[in-house]
Amino acid sequence: MLYISVPLGKLVRRVSRLRGGGSALPGLVVEKIDPGFMQRTLSTLPHGVAVVSGTNGKTTTTKMVVELLESQGLKVFTNRTGSNFTRGVAAALLGEVDWRGRLRADVAVLELDEAHATHFVNRVPPRYSLLLNVLRDQLDRFGEIDKTAQLLQHIADKTTGTVVLNREDPRVARIAETLTGQDVQYFGLDDSLLSTFPNDDDMRAAPGSPAPAALPHKPAADVVLRKVGPDTADFEYDGATVTTAMKLRGVYNIFNAAAALTLARSICGGGAATADHATLLTALSQVEPAFGRGESLTVDGQPLDLVLVKNPSGFRLGLKSFPAGGYATMIAINDNYADGRDMSWLWDVEFDSLRDGGVDQLTGSRAYDMALRLQYDDVRIGGVQPEIGPALAAFIRDAKGKPKRIFCTYTAMLAIRRELSKITTVEVVS
């Protein structure tokens, strides 16, 4: 079995690609006939496996870690297809191994969905894990926030080397208390930036009241994000603060850059010891946003930003990071399985910041839920059209000559990209 599984899996992969099929089927096939394939292949990597998980920012952070490590001359295997389930990892591996099943890479950096990560780490204990945050996201899948925290805890427990934790998210930071054998590194935020990261627990706290301290005594962080400028960021590590240019936008993306730096420093062998920091920072400054994560397209000669919103914290951060002034705004809310079916989360976001300019178009299967939400925050509404195609066309027509921004849930974003390629010339600029 062992000797035919890889050629067979690769064959299925070719056939399913020819038929335009999904990315997971070949992974499923090889998993069935050769359950040890993934573990066997990944265990040969000299720097082992790093797992990135958490509710928000996995895709962008994984992309950053990969580019940082590549800047240090490492060959990195990653699950770029965005299939962040075990099966997707197996499928991605099939694309990279040779016909004898050998993977030519130094390290694997894998983005894993919280729930699937637990299955994965049972099979392939990672050498490194990076745990980003626990936010209210798709709670209808996992049940409760505390349950999501337990899933991340399990990833940390199975990690054999270094666990990198978000010092500012109490549920993530507290994971350190129960770890025994692992090395723990934190990434952190300057106190002055904490207020821009309201967590779910103080979502309804009085304005201006301080966020609760993460831990009784804040541990030292390996990398701290000190300041965010219009297109720069200040990071502190090894006792000094450096300013670097950033192509990424949105404070939360840049905080994840601190996470990526911390993990990259761990993998490269203990921070200053071996990592080449000039190259690391150059690589960081050149990271482009991942698909749909603060991505900017050009439509009719004007920028059109797509901002993915998946949960209340992400939506609030999106509104804060991308101010509405001067922009035409559209919001697209779908409630398909991948978006989460429960619309309650819209009521945990404040939309006051859109009051001055209003919202020009609402669309998606829950466009009217969104309209109702805005009505209760006294935000003016232009048009409401659940069908994404016509709504997008009206938005682009009516906001001619203005920069545009669309806040959208995951499946709405996919539909919008499809529509954009139909109704206008879409030039992807970043």
Add this chain to the structure above:
Amino acid sequence: MTAESTGIGPNGVEQNSKGTIRVLQLYPRDMNIYGDWGNALVLKQRISWHGYTPELLEYNVGDEFPADVDLIVGGGGQDSGQLVIKDDLQSQAGVLTKLAEDGAPMLVICGLYQLFGRFFKTRLGSVIPGIGVLDVETHGTDERLIGNVRVATEEFGEVLGYENHSGQTTLGAGVRPLGTTAKGTGNNSSDGHEGARYKNVVASYLHGSLLPKNPAIADFLIRTAAERKYGTFTAGAPDDRYAVLAREHAARRPR
């Protein structure tokens, strides 16, 4: 906004207000998940759309219970939130029971629905006592009931929402159900009922948030509060176009 457009006079009192309605949020710090704020916001806005002046108050663990409360709203929480508030809730059992018996309007969702009952027995057998305002009991299970819900009710027409709970609640003789589920599960997986009604207390498992898409329930709570305080209620004319359309679309969505 200018003073003229809102009718607020120089001393900050609304000139044309029909009166003040004080809304108390119960434990917003610990029992606030799945858009519970939406219910408080809807009450606040609709009170003012009906021509009254809303006053939004909070009660959290350890606070002094405010006097002259006209309407109470309480939300859901995680298991950990229920453990944080359970002792404090017992210390307020007297005042809450008296208010409920006197006919004060209240809305309790999910976690506080359970704790307004007689007890919550967890899956592992430990018992969290409730305050017994409602003659219901809840048993924790391994099964999580999740999805869109439609409920047929006599009082409020069709009620729409979203459930997400593993506690299963059974009603005693002292309460009646809010309604019968047409889609989804509701109180428990056997009897087809959702929520509970007792005097002017409305209890439900439904998030969504509940009140935005079910303005009939919001207006019942506001009307009852106004009538208890001022003897009469004269309605304003809230614009419910979006609520009607959001209901139509929500009713067609899959479970």
